[in-house]
Amino acid sequence: MNGIHKSHDGGPAAFMFVKSQVIKFEKFLIERMHEPCKPMPSSTRKTTAAALLSTNGFNVQPANGRRRHVSASKVWANGTSNRHTCTLGDLINDINNDTVINFLQDNPSLLDQYIQNYVSEETVESWLVNKRKSRNNRIRNGDIIYNREGSPHRPVIEYSKAKDKRIHIQKLLKNVHEKTNQVKLLEELASSVSTATAADGYNLYLVTEDSRIINFVSSSAKEHSVTTCSQPVGPGHTLSAYAAWCRKCIRIQNAASLADRKHPLGIDHMNGQIHSVLAQPILDSDDRVTGVVELYRREGRAPFTEMDEQVVAAFNGWAxxxxRSIQLQSDVARQRKLNEFLLAVTKNIFQDIVSMDTVIMKIMDxxxxxVKADRASLFLLDTVTKELYARIFDTGSSAHESNPCAKEIRFPMDVGVAGFVATTGETLNITDAYQDERFNRDVDLKTGYKTKSLLCMPIRIRGSIFGVVQMVNKLQGTFTKTDEESFETFAVYCGLALHHAKLYDKIRKSEQKYKVALEVLSYHNQCSEEEYIKLKSLPMPCGRQVEDIPKFTFSPWSIEEEQKSLHVVYMFKDLFGLEKFDLSRLYRFTLTVKKNYRKVPYHNWDHAFSVAHAMYCILKTQEHSFTQLESLALFVACLCHDLDHRGKTNAFMVKSASPLAAIYTTSVMEHHHxxxxxSILQQDNHNILKEFTSEEYKTVLRYIKDCILATDLALFFGNKAKLKEWQDSKEFNWKSIEHRHTLQAVMMTGADLCASTKPWHYQRETVQVIFEEFYSQGDEERDQGITPIAMMDRTKADQLPESQVGFIVGICLPCYELLAQIIPASKPMVDGALSNLSKWQELADANKKIKEKATMESNKNNRKVDKNGNLKL
Incomplete structure (x- = not known):
């Protein structure tokens, strides 16, 4: 047809547009009829449609006075006139591709309006991409060769190329959170860059950790084709190796330039058809070269341009x-996996620390x-001999097959890879052990195993090297940097596990030593069979021998030493009977308690007997409502309240860093007592509470503990204040467990200080003994550079009466007066304390007069001498 241009990609779309517009106009008119259910008259429909066509750029004119014709240039080519007319019905029925194309060529403004108003930007640019691809195909076939640099459509092509690049970048970024494989991403990147630059193909190379480059995949290959040989990164080899080395994009304009001396080997799979090459190194988030993309075009194609380099650079930036995203996801996943692994290690190792050998076997496994190693070795450091040694070796695929060797292997710590690591503290990752001069082949000779690759790392405990763990032969390839990082974290847990295993061994050995020491101590600190037989053979006190025992004025020092144990048994039997007690156990218990009191000046067996006697007197009054278990606990606690006393106060034990002070934080000696x-109750034939039920046994022990702890004078003031408040307000109630236990605590203090209630001659002798013990502690404190308090300072012995006056007034009398209010029968203790107070007050007054007289004499003598010490005349 004359005047018809070649078909364009947009022709069918324009045709469909016009036809759809006509149909739309008909529907529009029908919707506006008064009777929408009736068809519109033909004349009306066509007239209105013509008007609407006219408003959209069609030239519609009336014909023959009754019909309208549509006039368009070159719509039909069967006439000589440039403008022809047709009816709207003819236009609707006879419209075709050529008609629309010719019409749009004559009315370009209509096409512009259509594209601007109805076609999306993506559709337009997809048309341009398709058009460019169509042109490229024609270039390959030799139909048409465009001069790209001089083409008048260059801006359009560049815009199309930029849009094409954005489309591929969007594809590359799509579902980025799902991309977790870096190699897969490299493939996608290479494919996208190849498409965006209209390359004929590409080669993708990967750079290994040991700086070698391998051809991973080619666009011409159906599957990955990893080459068995690789090239070192650097000049003098392939183009890809050189690009990875110089870290720059390299553009080759012609095939002759491929054989440059910097890259004489050109590109892999090179053939005579390749004309232009563009090699772009790919950097990861750590600025390391991870690969190289090689793009190529064959002969007959235009070479790569600077804009192609920009496209590739843009892709590399997005890559x-x-x-970075993949690296973060990979790091998080790897860290999560490592954390789960370390948690399993921790649970498995730390929950089952039986011995050092067991821990070592688990660590190796x-x-x-x-790190997916074939075998493992763990060498411990002997700091004395400066050697590394191992008794356990991995002899199979699982640590469960590892067995202690009959004879451990030892070698100097400066020999071999393990020795180097132990000496320097450095981590070694060796790919070929036999090529490393530090490798000690003797271990392989002894074990019969062939070592290839090694990963060796020190194990530290508190900053010092404790041993060396060595991974042998990676199952696939060699040990990587990731293996090193994971293994470094694991080595910390190894150190902790070995440290705890070492402590466990020490504790276990200490426990065995403790059991042996306790056995020896029990043998020597319990009564002998001879002592038991002798005490048992003595007659029980009776008659006049015991008539004064219930009296508070009875002096424990008035009976012989060997009789005291017998009197304890008598008092026990008198208070509680023998219905629930075995007499032989009671004898042994009493004798062993006596034996466990040290021979110190005051806190000895005599003091224990005296305190037990004071409690016996209170309990005998029957003016109380204590239960049988409470009374038993009070008497036993008094007898045992100072067991193994060292003659030192709690404060001294803390200041001197005594082991006991490290065990008990408060009431140090009382807890020890x-x-x-x-311990005595647990010895054979010593448990006087054996006949009690389990619940009664626990209850008595709890009462005994509370009573013994109450003898700590630091607790007395709080107990006294509570008890006094209840007593003054008439609220004390014998039925209240709290009230009774507080009273028992005050009773323990009263019994412990009962020496202040004894007749004067006993009181004075006892005080001298007490202060001798105090002065002994003061002497030790002075030797340690500590100034003792006045009560324990031997140089201030003249202040003893004043000290005793303050002690009785401040502690003893308030205690006994309160007890007498609740248990009136204990009033003799108040009387004894008042009597002794008067004696001490007399001595204090006498001392005061002596001191005043001495002061006067001193002042008088001072007046007889001048300032130079000469007598005044």
Whole structure:
């Protein structure tokens, strides 16, 4: 047809547009009829449609006075006139592709209006991409060769190319959170860059950790084709190796330039058809070259341009973002996996620390699984001999097959790879052990195993090297940097596990030593069979021998030493009977308690007997409502309240960093006294509470503990204040457990200080003994550079009467007066304390007069001499 241009890609779309517009106009008119259910008259429909066509750019004119014709240039080519007319019906029925094309060529403004108003930007640019691809195909076939640099459509092509690049970038960024494989991303990047630059193909190379480059995949290959040989990164080899080395994009304009001396080997799979090459190194988020993309075009194609380089550079920039995202996801996943692994290690190792050998076997098993090694070795450091040694070796695929060697292997710590690591503290990752001069082949000779690759790392405990763990032969390839990082974290847990295993061994050995020491101590600190037989053979006190025992004025020092144990048994039997007690156990218990009191000046067996007697007197009054278990606990606690006393106060034990002070934070000696009581009860034939039920036994022990702890004078003031408040307000109630236990605590203090209630001659002798013990402690404190308090300062012995006056007034009398209010029968203790107070007051007054007289004499003598010490005349 004359005047018809070649078909364009947009023709069918324009045709469909016009036809659809006509149909739309008909529908529009029908919707506006008064009777929408009736068809519109033909004349009306066509007239209105013509008007609407006219408003959209069609030239519609009336014909023959009754019909309208549509006039368009070159719509039909069967006439000589440039303008022809047709009816709207003819236009609707006879419209075709050529008609629309010719019409749009004559009315370009209508096409512009259509595209601007109805076609999306993506559709327009997809048309341009398709058009460019169509042109490229024609270039390959030799139909048409465009001069790209001089083409008048260059801006359109560049815009199309930029849009094409954005489309591929969007594809590359799509679902970025799902991309977790860096190699897969490299493939997608290479494919996208190849498409965006209209390359004929590409080669993708990967750079290994040991700086070698391998051809991973080619666009011409159906599957990955990893080459068995690789090239070192650097000049003098392939183009890809050189690009990876110089870290720059390299553009080759012609095939002759491929054989440059910097890259004489050109590109892999090179053939004579390749004309232009563009090699772009790919950097990861850590600025390391991870690969190289090689794009190529064959002969007959235009070479790569600077804009192609810009496209590739833009893709590489976006790839960095993706690499960073993948790296973060990979790091998080790897860290999560490592954390789960370490948690399993911790649970498995720390929950079952039986011995050092067991821990070592588990460490080797977990270490192999972590880095996928074939075998593992763990050498411990002998700091005395400066040697590394191992008794356990991995002889199979699982640590469960590892067995202690009959004879451990030892070698100097400066020999071999393990020795180097132990000496320097450095981590070694060796790919070929036999090529490393530090490798000690003797171990292989002894074990019969062939070592290839090694990963060796020190194990530290508190900053010092404790041993060396060595992974042998990676199952696939060699040990990587990731293996090193994971293994370094694991080594910390190894150190903790070995440290705890070492402590466990020490504790276990200490426990065995403790059992042996306790056995020896029990043998020597319990009564002998001879002592038991002798005491048992003595007659029980009776008659006049015991008539004064219930009296508070009875002096424990008035009976012989060997009789005291017998009197304890008598008092026990008198208070509680023998219905629930075995007499032989009671004898042994009493004798062993006596034996466990040290020979110190005051806190000895005599003091224990005196305190037990004071409690016996209170309990005998029957003016109380204590239960049988409470009374038993009070008497036993008094007898045992100072067991193994060292003659030192709690404050001194803390200041001197005594082991006891490290065990007990408060009431140091009192806790020790109770534990000694329990130890004696646990010895064979010593448990006087054996006939009690389990619940009664626990209850008595709890009461005994509370009573012994109450003898700590630091607790007395709080107990006294509570009890006094209840008593003054008439609220004290014998039925209240709290009230009774507080009263028992005050009773323990009263019994412990009962020496202040004894007749004067006993009181004065006892005080001299007490202060001798105090002065002994003061002497030790002075030797340690500590100034003792006045009560324990031997140089201030003249202040003893004043000290005793303050002690009785401040502690003893308030205690006994309160007790007498609740248990009136204990009033003799108040009387005894008042009597002794008067004696001490007399001595204090006498001392005061002596001191005043001495002061006067001193002042008088001072007046007889001048300032130079000469007598005044």
């Amino acid at each position: 960095l973002v993706l690499f 977990f270490a192999k699984r972590l 109770f534990n000694q009581t329990v």
